[in-house]
Amino acid sequence: MVLSTAMVLSACSSDDDDKNNNNNNNNNNNNPAVTANMTGKINGEPFSWTGSAEMVKDEFYLSAHAMGGYYIPRISLYMPSGVVAGQSYPLGPDEDCSTYFIDPEGYQTGSGQGMVTITEYDRTKKIIKGTFYFSLSGTSLTPAYSITEGSFNYVYEIR
Numbered sequence: 001m002v003l004s005t006a007m008v009l010s011a012c013s014s015d016d017d018d019k020n021n022n023n024n025n026n027n028n029n030n031n032p033a034v035t036a037n038m039t040g041k042i043n044g045e046p047f048s049w050t051g052s053a054e055m056v057k058d059e060f061y062l063s064a065h066a067m068g069g070y071y072i073p074r075i076s077l078y079m080p081s082g083v084v085a086g087q088s089y090p091l092g093p094d095e096d097c098s099t100y101f102i103d104p105e106g107y108q109t110g111s112g113q114g115m116v117t118i119t120e121y122d123r124t125k126k127i128i129k130g131t132f133y134f135s136l137s138g139t140s141l142t143p144a145y146s147i148t149e150g151s152f153n154y155v156y157e158i159r
């Protein structure tokens with residue numbers, strides 16, 4: 001089973017409610033002209049996607065997603081702009097940094113528990129890089145998910 005997902009890193013919550021499925025064969029590994037902004041594994045299956053990054057009102061929104069369709073599955077991470085390179089931050093529903101995952105069927109599974117580490121943050125060049133992992137408990141509609149070996153590399157916009 002090929003899983004493709006999308007990832008967003010930011011400090012606000014996601015309002016995406018897309019419940020439509022897309023072509024799950026969509027990943028950027030097949031297009032050498034595309035540089036992935038986010039990579040990792042979902043339940044052991046690799047993903048590699050492009051996306052965008054914004055800082056809005058001192059919060060980061062970094063995103064990457066499967067290409068085509070309604071851009072699902074997708075992962076969303078949120079973090080404040082005050083993060084510091086070389087520091088790690090817990091991910092969770094009651095933390096400053098959080099995440100949401102939209103599974104391949106389009107269901108938003110809620111906030112995962114894990115960690116994000118900022119490896120580079122250059123405000124002059126507007127670059128943010130880091131690593132992450134998190135897990136999500138299953139629900140009556142969705143299985144459990146484990147996102148591991150995640151990394152991101154973005155040039156962000158300020159809005």
